[in-house]
Amino acid sequence: MELFIAGEKKSFEDGLSVSKLLEVEKVENPLYVTVSVNEQFVDQQQMPGRILKDGDQIEFLYFMGGGR
């Protein structure tokens, strides 16, 4: 299946969960990343069970604490 990660099309095996995607994409600090699938936030507890579908649009929103 194909997913759009931050707007870029990429191929993945079918049946991938959000948790697994965070692993495959080597997302830093996966416990502290907000994930949205098709503009809907996926709660941390739902990530292992949330199976992605062909064409899903995924965004990783990272904590950015700097500013001074």
Add this chain to the structure above:
Amino acid sequence: MAFTNEQLERYSRNIILKEVSSKGQKKLNDAKVLIIGAGGLGAPAAMYLAAAGVGTIGLCDADAVDLSNLQRQIIHTTEDVGKPKVQSALETIKALNPDVEVETLQGLVVADNILSLVEQYDFIIDGTDNFPAKFLINDGCVIAKKPFSHAGIIRFQGQLTTYLPDQGPCYRCIFVQPPPPDAVPTCRQAGVIGSLQAMEAIKFIVGIGTLLNGSLLTYDALKMDFRKIKVHRRPDCAVCGPNPSITAPVDYQTASCDLKT
């Protein structure tokens, strides 16, 4: 109050824009903006807002200027090292535009003062460098029904969103709660994002354009890539949802930073 000849000349490049005109300039001159954190984000934001003629700028920062700040905090100069940042910023703003009224608070925003502080202003700019402060500013602005611009930066990346009262989504809709201290690195880098925060404040005050309400703008300086990610309200948001569990501001433990400010 009519503009003086000097003001007409100073603000002529604003007034000439049909979206701003003398009406919008008057709104800017009457507006009060609070900038929390006079550093990497707050410095450029304060300077652009002062230059544009925002009538009152509030500055809140507890620190003194350090030599290592000067590579990015352009409101402070070499001779300001050791001076309270709010004082140094006040002097730069006054030199840039003597029309601007500057109110300073040399200290931190905490649960006890956030509401009384934000209530005095029309728009708030979060230029802080830690999650407890960012969540406190969010909660305070949601509770006090004040619009604010959130920004965060790390190394060469930045993010920006604008909260509008009763519309949301708020910062907590996106990030829910602060990460534990030291779980996520905080770093400093600036310039572009603070200027964008100033532009959001100006658009809000003048009442033009589309704000970053409902969008998280992300910026990657290395790729020179800007992306607008749509974000929606969380129906169960602890502060801006219909049944909030947070009804008064709360102080979180301050995370230690991996670099000296």
